[in-house]
Amino acid sequence: MSFQKITDYLGVSVLTLLLLSLLGVPRVILHDLSIIEEGSMVNSILVFAPIIIWIAYIVLKNVNRAFLSLLLIGFFYGIFLAIVHQILWNITMDTPIQLGGNLSNLPQTAVNAIARTFAFFSSITTGIALGTIIGAVGSIINFVKKSFTSK
Helix, strand or coil: CCHHHHHHHHCCCHHHHHHHHHHHHHHHHHHHCCCCCCCCHHHHHHHHHHHHHHHHHHHHCCCCCHHHHHHHHHHHHHHHHHHHHHHCHHHHCCCCCCCCHHHCCCCHHHHHHHHHHHHHHHHHHHHHHHHHHHHHHHHHHHHHHHHHHCC
């Protein structure tokens, strides 16, 4: 399937969705570098501003497939989240990870590979979950908006 067909189907280009998803990356970087703290006003702005912009853009542009478009934004955000976490891994993790139980005797290289793999897929899952939630919110807003404008 070509990018043009996807763009026609969604009503918005994949490049636009990728660029929108990048709005969430500054918070990830600043958080991983411990420059901002969870619960701070700056962190809250960096958490919620991209989400509001994503939903507003999709709703105001009357995108054909709001849910799918917002789900893709979340998916792309998850990929960027995973990449940033992997790049900043050694800065974020000041002590080596240790597994317990039957895995406690694994070499550190294997432990790191396991932890990084789970962290990578966890980040993508987080992005998909976020995309699902904001997709639902965007779809509801679109439904309400259309019901008011069609009368």
